[in-house]
Amino acid sequence: MKKILLLFTVTCIACHVFATVKLHNIFQSNMVLQRDMPCTIWGWADKSEKISVTIDNVTYKTKAGKDGSWKIVVPKHDAGGPFSVIVKGSNTIQLDNILYGDIWLCGGQSNMQFRVNEIAVKETDAQRNNNNNIRLFTAGLSTNYVPQDTLSGGQWKICDIKTIQDFSAVGFFFGRHLQENLHIPIGLIADNLGATAVETWMSNDALMTMPQFKDYYDTYLAPGKNFATVRTEFEKIKPEWEKNFYLANDPGLVEKWYDTSTNTSGWKTLQVPGYWNNDELTNFDGAVWMRRTFDLPADYKGNTFNVSLGQLDDYDITWVNGHQVGETLGNFNWRNYSVPVEYLQPKNNVIVVRIFDAGNKGGIYNMFWDPRLAGTWQYRTGAKINAADFTKPLVVNDYVFSSPALLYNGCIAPITNLAIKGVIWYQGEGNASRAEEYKTLFPAMINNWRNKFKQDSLPFLFVQLANYMQEPAMPGNSEWAELREAQAAALQLPNTGMATAIDIGEANDIHPKNKKDVGIRLGLAALKNIYDVDTAYTSPLYESMTVSGDSIIVSFSGNPELKSTDKYGYINGFAIAGKDNVFHWAQAYISNNTVVVYSSAVKSPVAVRYAWADNPGTLNLYSSKGLPVAPFRTDSLPAITAGRLFEYIP
Template structure:
């Protein structure tokens, strides 16, 4: 009798969770207001119960696609996107239903680097102060990843897609915005900008730790970069938290503005950037275009700066 009462009590406590079904969940980069890369094969992915079948429907297609979660509760599906357009909806149905609204198809770019890329109107840029009042443009979307580090590659981040307007532009990268604005005007397609930047950071923190450690020259150079209270310095720390979560998200390419924090190890910067670019292309599984600005010469007051 006592055993029966105990079992009954367990069932009552478990309640609706007795079936063991978990709600499907999407990463932050798959959300309302996002831009998907046009005329491409893009990944849609997330988490659910193991072996659960997820049905995916897009409003630009009459096809219902499906994916089955693996034993570690992850699922992924590759779908084709049309030419630029929208807004569209994407519906995910499993144990629960998620509907993504206001989705556009266009060009998506990753914008990364140090303060040159990070700076916004909040840093007192007069050009941005003049731009803000007339900046509203629903065909430009922002995904701003906060400054975060991790010891190992992460599968999600704390960010969200927003439309460009005077409020959302205030804290967004000025360089990324003007790049996206020109693209949107020249190509006349929606543009999605992923801002993942951190002032002061050396390029090593944006490069997977493993590839730096395997290269004696890069490893020795990384060891020369001293710790600060303002930004990470160890290889891979920003990459793990601010790049790895989006490498499954299809992009057109990347723009990069960085270099000052590597001035003291200038002799290895070419090899470091080659390694960084190769690593990103490998993890995106695509030979994405990668454009970067070379920092202009500056009198740093250190005669051995290029040593």
């Protein structure tokens, strides 16, 4: 009887997975719905359940499908509000204080994630920032191999002096500029993460077409399995796999090399981090036991102590003072192990890591986030394998900052049914070493998102990287300059716009604190390129050059009125070259809204570059509206980043 009741209970639960009507978690009170275009509202319920959505006194109806999903497309609506949205099925959901306006998605890496409370000049005008017509949503972060249905979290908030503090600074200043100029509600969705590369924000199918991602795609994305499925399937085979492959024939396990009393007099040394590159280990596959000591910080009071090994290749088991504290499989995964203080002592704690290399490179190769364990380690080889005969199971292998497609699947895919006005994007630092490749990846990502949001001309505005690092003594090549060039090339796509930040960066900080001007410049690009506001303006862009004797005359698109902010009229940042392609610093002056560039070192010039450096230093060439001229070059010399592509190291 108990078995029958249990079976009945489980069956009832299975039949009523949704039980009550549920909305996708982007739909909440205080949100903004996109004006002037049909809006899809969607969620889940019981199979065939009747669903109604009422907004502005009009009701729309549908039925849930066989899988329990449902959606209703609400017709176009003018900007305005507030409204209530009432969703009915077996239960009722009411959303209040809903506005119709424009929704902008704020994507990218750390300079978009950078919060209002981190800016250099704090906002003091609380009344201006208490703006009921701006609504803020920060999406929860999530990764996966397949597109997800819902976001991992997030809450719509009304804009005020408190709620803006933890929101994207660039996003907020952009949205405020739009709202104060357009006088319509603005919804901002911050969906970004620091240190990320562009490919992790692209969908599986977009990457499938690019050869450099083939091996990664075939291994992790092609199977079409989500993280939960991969973990479940691996746990089923793990005991047998460990017995026959992973833990087999290792003297280190038999002799307990992880014990603090182990005699290490015959162990050799190597430097960490880095892939193994000595004669013994370069071609070694199997178990390598590594060991060193570490001290706790003075007067450490915590209950646990975090040991971070960063990333290593491929698998590890880690012990501290003879206690196993962690195990991780997968060479992208980050190793963070929480060690109870009762395992520890103030000084000379012994950490032992059994690193198992299943082919290709091996070692602890990235301690970027926590370098405390960097330096000299002892090592000894254990079980040796033939990598060709080793079974390497599929495991969840996730480096959130650069694993292709994973952030798209977790953070963007869940909201692609949402009607939005456009995207603002601040990213590129993570791809600077592959700037030439970015010329392909960036427009591919833009088109990818347009396809997924089902808006062929979805507006896409972006920030060109700010100046960073030290000024060069002489003209030369620059990865960041090439990345800026790759970004500007995306302007060839329709409905795009660029905010130039070449004058407001900081040499010693990759996260410049002036985000207000960045947001305003993005706002100006939106007003000019998307909203067609006559009074809006953007940075002057290079259009053409002509050679006149020993000078090059540079013209800019739209014939903008140019000015020098130097009191003597000097213009910095230009370099000029002759047929030998050797660039020399140049002098320049404004003439009839063109710039004349020359150098005594170059009698017959053929090419000119402007602001072509990681950090070109103080610039003083602006439009009369106060925006800097965007960096450019007129030559077509090979890029120093040419040929560098995404590389998957299995």
